[in-house]
Amino acid sequence: MTLTLLRARVLDFHADPAETDDNHRYFPDGAILIDDGRIVAVGDYASIRRKGAVEIDHRPHLILPGFVDPHIHFPQVQVIASWGAQLLDWLQNYTFPEEARFADDDHAEAMAGRFCDLLLMHGTTTACAFASSHPGSVDALFTAAQSRGMAMLAGKVMMDRGAIPEVHDTAQSSYDDSNALIARWHGRGRLNYVITPRFAITSTPEQLEAAGALARENPHLHIQTHLSENLAEIDHTLSLYPKARDYLDIYDHYGLLGPRSLMGHAIHLSAREVALMAETGTRAIHCPTSNLFLGSGLFDDAGLRAAGVVTGVATDVGGGTSYSLLQTLNEAYKIAQMRGVNLHPLAAFHWATRGNAIALGMADRIGTLVPGSDADLVVLNARATPAMALRAERIETLAQELFLLQILGDDRAVAQTYVAGKPMRPAA
Ligand code: GUN
Numbered sequence: 001m002t003l004t005l006l007r008a009r010v011l012d013f014h015a016d017p018a019e020t021d022d023n024h025r026y027f028p029d030g031a032i033l034i035d036d037g038r039i040v041a042v043g044d045y046a047s048i049r050r051k052g053a054v055e056i057d058h059r060p061h062l063i064l065p066g067f068v069d070p071h072i073h074f075p076q077v078q079v080i081a082s083w084g085a086q087l088l089d090w091l092q093n094y095t096f097p098e099e100a101r102f103a104d105d106d107h108a109e110a111m112a113g114r115f116c117d118l119l120l121m122h123g124t125t126t127a128c129a130f131a132s133s134h135p136g137s138v139d140a141l142f143t144a145a146q147s148r149g150m151a152m153l154a155g156k157v158m159m160d161r162g163a164i165p166e167v168h169d170t171a172q173s174s175y176d177d178s179n180a181l182i183a184r185w186h187g188r189g190r191l192n193y194v195i196t197p198r199f200a201i202t203s204t205p206e207q208l209e210a211a212g213a214l215a216r217e218n219p220h221l222h223i224q225t226h227l228s229e230n231l232a233e234i235d236h237t238l239s240l241y242p243k244a245r246d247y248l249d250i251y252d253h254y255g256l257l258g259p260r261s262l263m264g265h266a267i268h269l270s271a272r273e274v275a276l277m278a279e280t281g282t283r284a285i286h287c288p289t290s291n292l293f294l295g296s297g298l299f300d301d302a303g304l305r306a307a308g309v310v311t312g313v314a315t316d317v318g319g320g321t322s323y324s325l326l327q328t329l330n331e332a333y334k335i336a337q338m339r340g341v342n343l344h345p346l347a348a349f350h351w352a353t354r355g356n357a358i359a360l361g362m363a364d365r366i367g368t369l370v371p372g373s374d375a376d377l378v379v380l381n382a383r384a385t386p387a388m389a390l391r392a393e394r395i396e397t398l399a400q401e402l403f404l405l406q407i408l409g410d411d412r413a414v415a416q417t418y419v420a421g422k423p424m425r426p427a428a
């Protein structure tokens with residue numbers, strides 16, 4: 001048994017700063033004791049230190065729970081930064097042709113390793129990812145995550161129309177392939193299979209029926225899809241499902257709502273849809289860099305929360321423009337500004353850690369430093385670049401430091417990432 005002791009300034013959250021003042025604990029000379037990949041104790045260094053523990057000193061940096069990214073597309077690692085289109089054209093012109101390349105298992109394998117390493121370089125220790133429609137892409141992603149010890153949630157996208165033949169499956173094959181992947185991967189180590197109908201435009205009613213059957217037969221599984229991201233998307237969706245009252249009604253009709261259902265984007269919603277999300281516990285996942293990049297719209301986090309909807313915040317690479325949850329929080333701050341809301345840095349960092357873990361229903365294992373949690377951690381350096389170091393000279397409070405990280409930080413501010421107690425980056 002090897003005990004590891006990380007020494008640094010230590011921060012985590014036990015409540016949402018948007019809801020209560022008693023929300024975090026901060027140890028200026030803190031430590032985290034780790035045994036066999038789990039957190040054993042957290043507190044002041046003087047009280048936590050143990051004889052025989054291997055000590056790693058990260059002072060003066062700040063340790064938090066690793067970032068959680070609840071919406072990202074693994075086969076879009078070479079789509080990110082594609083010019084000049086809004087959602088539907090962006091999908092047709094760039095995304096579907098690129099995802100077609102994941103029919104090749106060798107390509108999928110090569111990209112999966114790069115994808116996981118990019119997440120870790122950016123301090124993200126858990127992601128909920130869309131793979132391509134090819135089952136081999138899920139095998140590649142889970143294999144790469146497993147070899148790194150990461151908690152990964154992922155599923156093959158179900159899409160039987162509306163794209164290009166190379167990425168189309170059928171209602172039956174998507175059901176069969178998803179079932180085989182569930183049997184092969186779900187619950188293996190830290191891996192979770194996610195039922196993944198891409199969105200209503202690329203699924204026939206028969207396929208959404210199949211997704212609903214998978215959900216009924218596997219009630220413990222997450223479901224991920226997209227909802228009301230773009231106005232042209234909404235029009236097209238409602239023309240394909242003319243009997244639906246609104247976009248969310250389609251997913252409701254096929255039994256796809258609930259606290260394990262993650263709706264990417266959820267921007268242009270009616271009051272009825274917001275109320276139904278709250279009533280069913282369905283999650284709304286904000287994707288700020290993507291929403292600005294694709295010109296989709298301004299997510300109403302305050303309105304959704306006030307209505308009782310649980311929200312997460314995600315990168316949505318490759319519609320999103322950064323793997324960094326810090327940069328994602330930067331853009332979330334600006335979108336909130338456009339809506340007349342100030343996103344406080346404590347609330348922002350809560351959102352990217354415990355908040356996203358709650359959105360995924362996984363806060364008992366990730367997102368905090370509570371003993372028993374997996375030792376998934378990010379070590380942040382608020383002086384990582386010359387501009388950050390200069391600004392940091394005038395910083396006096398923890399909140400100011402967090403805001404500096406949120407606005408100016410990216411992967412350069414990640415000094416180290418730990419997955420189940422193991423360092424994943426070369427020592428800085
Ligand atoms: N809607 C359906 N598929 C996608 C996708 O890959 N990215 C985004 N941003 N929206 C989508």
Ligand code: ZN
Pocket residue numbers: 071072073226264316
């Ligand atoms: Zn997406």
